[in-house]
Amino acid sequence: MKILIVEDEIELQKVVQQSLEKEKYLVEFANNYASALDKIIGFDYDCILLDINLPDGSGMDLLREIKKLHKQDAVIIVSAKDSVDDKVEGLNLGADDYLAKPFHLAELHARINSAIRRNNQHGEKYIIFKNVKINPEDRNVFVNDVLINLNRKEYDMLYYFMIRPGKTLQKTTLAESIWGDHIEDADSFDFIYSQIKNLRKKLKQSNAEIDFQAVYGIGYKLV
Template identity: 55%
Template structure:
């Protein structure tokens, strides 16, 4: 899962980033309105942690921008402003949750997981697809009762394919979402092929297959 943190306080930003990276999220950051707006215009995210007060703009304007783009993903407004008016403005603009500073790391994790469950897993703590059961909170995958070990990238690719199971996923979108926005520095997408090859081997006992669409990308098929 890919997360964008929009926060201008360096210590707070670093703490949030490290906390979420420990949970194996792909985390990107922006420290001001301009950088955040640029990233939101180019990339997509599963969850966005948005500070209302930024040095060069209003976070609520970014929230309106996020919703107008219709890219999906959850938004948690994170701010020291804890007034009812601010909460109502954020929620009315489409925010999924509101987290007031200061907060504990455990609460940050819980709020992010709750938003992701509601958006992608119908509120459930596990996902059932055919003969496969996935527990996202501990990254456990079970096929016909047997646990299958996936490395981090294989798991991230599978989860991205599952959350886009009704869509054709381009190689560029897959690479950017799993490897981050620095992927545009890569010369090719050859590194994806080996990960997909390994993923297919590990899915061999499941009724899920990853179909290659020549020259475009991949599609998840469920028997």
């Protein structure tokens, strides 16, 4: 899962990034309005941590832009301004949560998990498709209630498909969402085929009732 941190306090940014990466999140960051908007336009995120006070603009204005773009990313406002008016404005604009600074990292993790669950899983603890079940909180995958062993990227890819069953996903979208925006430097997307092949083999060995269908010239979909 991919998180964008929009924060101009570099030390706080680093602490949050390191903490989230320990939890197996793919983390990107922007320290001003312009770079944040550029990333949000170009990429999709599971959750955006959004500071209100940015050196070149307002986080509230950035939230307005996110909603104008009809982005589905969960948004948590993280701000030193712990005022009722700011909370009400942020939530009315479509933020999923509001967390005041300073905060405990454990609480931040819980808020992120909750926001992503509400956004992608309709509030349910598990994501289920056919006989495959994912528990995002502990990153476990079950087939017929039997745990299967996936590496980090295999899990991330399966999760991305499981919340979009039947939808054709472009290779570029998969690459950006699972490997990050630095994937633009890649010469090809052959590694996606390799990941799909390995994941398909593990699912088949576990008697999963799902499979990845190649859509010629575009990408793949989960069927």
